[in-house]
Amino acid sequence: MIMKTRTAPNEIFVLTALLRRLPLRHKKRRLLEQNLAYYQRGFDGEKAVDRFTSAILKNNFTILHDVYLDSAFQIDTLIISPHCIFVVEIKNYKGTLTLDYKLNQFTREENGVITGFRNPILQATTNTILLTNWLAERNIHDIPTYPLFVISDPRTIIKVIPENRDISGEVMHGEYMPQHVMKVDRGSPHGQLHQKVGAIILRECGTYKFDYQRKYGIHSKDILGGVQCPGCGRLGMKRQYNSWICEKCRVVSKTEHKQALTDYFLLKKSWINNSECMQYLGITSKNLATKVLREQGLGYDNYHRRWHVNENQVNKTIV
Template identity: 40%
Template sequence: MILKNRTKPRPLVKLDAAIPRTPSQFPLLAKMKEDAKIRQLGYTGERKVDYHLDNLAQMFTILHDVYLCVNGKNTQMDSVIIANHSIATVDDKNYHGTITFNTLLKQLTRDDGQTEAGFEYPITQVHNQQFHLQNWLAQQNMSQIPVNSYVAIADPSTIIKVHGDEKEIAQTVAHGAAMPKVIMEQDQQLAKQGARKLPHHQIGKKLLHACGEFDIDIMKKYGLKPSAILPGVICPDCEHRGMARVFNGWSCPKCQCHSKNAHLNALEDYFLLVKRTITNSECMRFLQIPTRGTATRILKSSGLTYLPAHKCWIQPTR
């Protein structure tokens, strides 16, 4: 069973909302775009690996995108698979070209045919994740559960090379398509050694209850002020910012697209980037609508909660 599905990472959601609403002359806009590209690449790789790992859902319990705080330290695991006799953590890597693990120097390099670059050693990363998860299990009086950690390479065309101990890397690293077999074989080996069967669904529910959500304040990270966020309803077809309010919806002056609910995305952008509440006058300014009555009708029909004491609207708790 899949107890926790993967959703688009919140920092990427915020960047995707902020970039079209950031003035073109903003000095860190190029950096924002590059960071969004990297985060999207990582998310795409995670989804590729999920496609294969989810084949284990009929036998085991799976949680994707697990974010825990253990002893004051935060740790993020791309996937946790609670099998019959053990737990596996999987860290996804979406590298292209040729990657080389140097087991002596504890270094990973990637050659994509144009440049060679070094990266944090994935084996060290997953061992740290394993350590934090084992600490969490100990706090739940489950310290006896075996935990294995793996690195999944998302792109099947990525060439994996090793300088040093190939067996060491082969025990931990595999392409995404091979990862379910690796996890099952290790769990079956533990079963043959007499490891007790785990209540994997109950353990998964405990882990789910402890999960938080990874987030960053992108406004602070890039020095972007809420007042700099550009207003307007963005066209869902051509992405022009500045749809006009017309009878029963919104009209794009650039491509003539008509949408009934384009304002919902604009309001979501406001709550993500500006603040968690919105007044009628702020709605008029951000959606660029001329009358207070129209703003009130839009806010009422948008699934928001009105706070009379503060004369503002807020998104309901999800």
């Protein structure tokens, strides 16, 4: 069976790192906190749906999470059955959703607050078209492909206007989705394609990198250096006797520089030289810089005399 597992989206790692390393008074902090909560909630919803999907479908279906193709489109979950493909968009909306197809107006009400959102099936449909084109470019044609919009929280109420419009084949709760997929698959007339198609997609899957500089207008020079104290959160632990010590709360750590370096590669650039590392960590020993960079599992580029992160490992597993 082919599977691609889900990890936290890149946005969560980047935003968490940004909040560690932007000045406390930075004007974008509140926005970043709100966005982080939004992405976290979305991720929780995706994980909740994954539990149903993998428990029921894992034996006869190829399930790929976080599919990112051509550096252009992202699919929350792709389910490839023996006969067809489902392009799944998952949302963790709470409260009451009103899908008004008369006015083409889509709103959700949560704790008395009403917010509008895009036609729920639109993104999944767009992704379905992009995927169909992508497969056609690889000479894979005529596989029935269906968009699905899945609501992760079973308590969310879905209201449809007009009431007699049947959206049961495209909008549903996560709990019901595996049964829907099995039902549609049984009624479809194609051969055993899913292993082959799944392998082709998996092979070309990229890793999505969230461009925070473009999205928020924050420059990488705004990112503060220093080792963060695990006790009080302050940046700038001092190196003393093979350990890091916080001058404010006196917490001692041996390994906190690892987090600092991970943040560097997430937020600044994919390589670092010794003197940049010394400056960033606030240390004066060249040997110490070499030691921590080596321990971080980085590759060394002899020509440029600098360390770099190894090619991002896409989280792929074939079991």
